[in-house]
Each structure stands twice: as structure tokens, then as C-alpha cells.
Amino acid sequence: MRTFGKSSKLDHVLYDVRGPVVEEAARMEEEGKKILKLNIGNPAPFGFSAPDEVIEDMMQNVRDCQGYSDSRGIFSARKAIMQYCQLKGIPGVMMNDIYTGNGVSELINLSMQALLDDGDEVLIPAPDYPLWTACATLAGGKAVHYICDEQADWNPDIDDIRKKITDRTKAIVIINPNNPTGALYPREVLEQIVQVAREHELMIFSDEIYDRLVMDGLKHLSIASLAPDLFCVTFSGLSKSHMIAGFRVGWMVLSGAKEKGRDYIEGLNMLSNMRLCSNVPAQSVIQTALGGYQSVEEYISPGGRIYEQREFIYNALRDIPGITVVKPKAAFYIFPRLDRTKFNISDDEQFALDFLHEKQVLVVHGGGFNWGEPDHFRVVYLPDIRTLKHAAAQLGDFLAGYSQA
Missing domain, CATH: 3.40.640.10 (Type I PLP-dependent aspartate aminotransferase-like (Major domain))
Structure with a gap:
């Protein structure tokens, strides 16, 4: 059958906005499950507002x-x-x-x-x-x-x-x-x-x-x-x-x-x-x-939301056995590394799906960012610390017994 368009060759490079993990999260939401979305850098849903x-x-x-x-x-x-x-x-x-x-x-x-x-x-x-x-x-x-x-x-x-x-x-x-x-x-x-x-x-x-x-x-x-x-x-x-x-x-x-x-x-x-x-x-x-006063400075200085959320998630991830992480200096993303040997990981997309299914937390696997090894994932740390604390606890509990077949 004749087909048209270029979408097929783009499927593997748009994981942050589409792809099996995001589609599965949408399906789960339709079933009534509540998904904690740590997959997209959209400030508005997490209580951030534009300057008046x-x-x-x-x-x-x-x-x-x-x-x-x-x-x-x-x-x-x-x-x-x-x-x-x-x-x-x-x-x-x-x-x-x-x-x-x-x-x-x-x-x-x-x-x-x-x-x-x-x-x-x-x-x-x-x-x-x-x-x-x-x-x-x-x-x-x-x-x-x-x-x-x-x-x-x-x-x-x-x-x-x-x-x-x-x-x-x-x-x-x-x-x-x-x-x-x-x-x-x-x-x-x-x-x-x-x-x-x-x-x-x-x-x-x-x-x-x-x-x-x-x-x-x-x-x-x-x-x-x-x-x-x-x-x-x-x-x-x-x-x-x-x-x-x-x-x-x-x-x-x-x-x-x-x-x-x-x-x-x-x-x-x-x-x-x-x-x-x-x-x-x-x-x-x-x-x-x-022009004028830049209100974002309030968020990124010590005591500000983005700064304190960065501090929390960095330390929380470091405390999870099998995860190492470089502290970010900017933006509101962190890109932790999974110990492939400890978790027997060969498919990072499967890791993200398994985590989603078991804990209803949505992250993007490293392959979604064209990273060549199946050992990373991205967390968006825009949610408040209470929400991030819940997410980190869920991840720690999930990884405590996780091993890919």
C-alpha cells in the first residue's frame, strides 16, 4: 500500500512529546489512574505563574x-x-x-x-x-x-x-x-x-x-x-x-x-x-x-522554588542505591544514571514503562533524547518538594526490587 509523509522516520526522535510511554500514560489516565507527570518542562501545571x-x-x-x-x-x-x-x-x-x-x-x-x-x-x-x-x-x-x-x-x-x-x-x-x-x-x-x-x-x-x-x-x-x-x-x-x-x-x-x-x-x-x-x-x-525587574531571580536564588527543588531532587536521587547523578546548574531538569549491572537494564524505554505501570510516575528515558546507552532518564523538577518527595520515594521503592528479565 502506498503511504505519504515523513512521520515514520521521525518516530524515534520525538519521545519527549509522544511515543509508547507517553501514549501508555494517556491510556492509563483514560482508565481513571492519576499519573504524576515528570516528563515535560511546562511550568503552569505546577503552580508557576507569569509576572502580573x-x-x-x-x-x-x-x-x-x-x-x-x-x-x-x-x-x-x-x-x-x-x-x-x-x-x-x-x-x-x-x-x-x-x-x-x-x-x-x-x-x-x-x-x-x-x-x-x-x-x-x-x-x-x-x-x-x-x-x-x-x-x-x-x-x-x-x-x-x-x-x-x-x-x-x-x-x-x-x-x-x-x-x-x-x-x-x-x-x-x-x-x-x-x-x-x-x-x-x-x-x-x-x-x-x-x-x-x-x-x-x-x-x-x-x-x-x-x-x-x-x-x-x-x-x-x-x-x-x-x-x-x-x-x-x-x-x-x-x-x-x-x-x-x-x-x-x-x-x-x-x-x-x-x-x-x-x-x-x-x-x-x-x-x-x-x-x-x-x-x-x-x-x-x-x-x-x-525590561525592568526579572522575577525569575526569585525562583533560582537560595530559598526560591526552583533552587530548593533542584537541591532536594539531586540529594534524593543520590540517596537511591544504583543511581548516580550530576548536579544541574541551570534549567529545571536532571538526568540521572542507572547502574545497568545492578538492574540488568538493556532497554531504558522498558524501564520507563515498568516504572509508569507500577508507580504511576511518568519520566522520559534517555533514548528519548538520543542518548546511545540504555542507562539514563530525565526528571523534571518543577513540582513542589512534597510532590518530588513522593516521586523519589516511589522510585526508590520501585528500584529496590527491579531487574529486567
Whole structure:
């Protein structure tokens, strides 16, 4: 029978939003079971709320936002993003270098569609945010995964990056701060990535959606600020930092050697025009959100919810026999390691299914993030400490008697 579409080749790269484990959780919910969902970074269900002034801004502006905007976005939003880039040290960003989007996800798709022809390769971290792999694949390209080293705080393995470059490699993607590991890349690692990109004339795509969710007094550094001679595309947005994932507010910024990407920019403009524009009422809150007091600081400082929940889940996981874990520095994810020998694990997806069935707790297995070994899973630590305490107790009880056949 003749079939149409590309969905079949994407099935293995979209586990965080679909796949057998998530589908089974949905089926169990239909049967009346209550599922504790630690699988998706959506702040709203866990009691986080947008700053009042952001909500008020949208309400004030909604009547004036009923028509299309410029395909790149409204002036006030792009001006605020341009000024934000100046604060981040990203060089040479002009108004026409900024594209707003319905979340960063839409812009990742546009960026890959504009870049890749059949067989072109793009370097993507492992573990990754799987949408990057999916969008590269959908565009006809090949996602080549370089390793992030758990023993080095989940920083990219520069030697592995070098080994993966071929004459078909077009670009390198970094996710910093990282989802799913919570890693924050230091300057020296970013400088090494820039040097590799410089030697091989690669574009750099930097997913920085969590750049305002950095803890422990550390600071995020945009890789584009270190690469004025390279063509860089930087992504960010308000979904996580301002707890408005449903508003779908993201942006993409071109910087550096833009003259090297004229054909790419032409394709990007065509694709941007085809979708007309991003959500205009949502764009109207960007100026307010990026200016003035940043309420997210209350969450990520000692005593704040995200900080204290990070502290709790890190220590709780460490206390479970058979689990080791690197402490995340940013975002709200943690990526623990399972002792494969102790639990006789050969299938991490089966582990996630077994845990779901026995304890009604939903996590994402490491393979869902294109991690090559069946020994990791991701926990979202957005729920309050009481809920996390319950989840950790359930996991400890489950693993106490767990062994795959």
C-alpha cells in the first residue's frame, strides 16, 4: 500500500512529546489512574505563574494586535530583543536580524528547513532536545550526534566533535543551558567549539532558551559573543523564564558573518513570510518581559522554588542505591544514571514503562533524547518538594526490587 509523509522516520526522535510511554500514560489516565507527570518542562501545571505586568500588558494590547505584523515581528518586540542581545554581547545585531516565532520550536524548524538539503549533516549533542534531531531529519538532513561527557559535567566532548565532522557537515548545534542535563557550558568549552567551527567554516546554532534560569551565582555566556567572525543563529524566548509556555513567545537572532549566509537568509525570509507572522498579542509582552525587574531571580536564588527543588531532587536521587547523578546548574531538569549491572537494564524505554505501570510516575528515558546507552532518564523538577518527595520515594521503592528479565 502506498503511504505519504515523513512521520515514520521521525518516530524515534520525538519521545519527549509522544511515543509508547507517553501514549501508555494517556491510556492509563483514560482508565481513571492519576499519573504524576515528570516528563515535560511546562511550568503552569505546577503552580508557576507569569509576572502580573506581563499578563496586564497582553490584556492592554490585545485589541491593538488583531492584524498581521511584519513577518519578523513587531517593532517594540524586536527592539527589546536587539537591546537584550547588546547586553549579552552578541555583535552586530540589527532589527532585520531578529525573527519572532511561535515558541523556539517553530524557529528551530524554520532554521533547519532553510539550511539543509538531502544528505547534509548537522552536529547535534547527545543527549539532545529531540526536536533538533527531528527537524534536521524532516528537512532531509542527517543529525550526527556528538557526545556530551557526563564525567566532565556534561560538557561537549571536543575530540568527539572533531571526529564527527565530514565534508557534508554544515553546522553545529549547542544547547546551553542544556536540556536534558541542566549543564551550563563554561567559557573555555565555548571557545573550543568556536575554534572547531572556525577551522571547518561551520554555522553555529545556539539554543539558549534557559539562559535566564542559571543558579549558584553562575552567568550564562552566549557563544555568539565569542564568534564575531562566524555566522551564528541564537535562539531564546519567554516560555521558561517567564512561565508562559502556552503564550508561545520565542525569537531567533542572526549575528556575526552574515555575508556568508546570504542564500540561507533568503531562504529563511521566504519561510518566515510563508507563515505570515508569529502570534502578535504574545509579541506585545516581550518589551515588558525583557525590561525592568526579572522575577525569575526569585525562583533560582537560595530559598526560591526552583533552587530548593533542584537541591532536594539531586540529594534524593543520590540517596537511591544504583543511581548516580550530576548536579544541574541551570534549567529545571536532571538526568540521572542507572547502574545497568545492578538492574540488568538493556532497554531504558522498558524501564520507563515498568516504572509508569507500577508507580504511576511518568519520566522520559534517555533514548528519548538520543542518548546511545540504555542507562539514563530525565526528571523534571518543577513540582513542589512534597510532590518530588513522593516521586523519589516511589522510585526508590520501585528500584529496590527491579531487574529486567
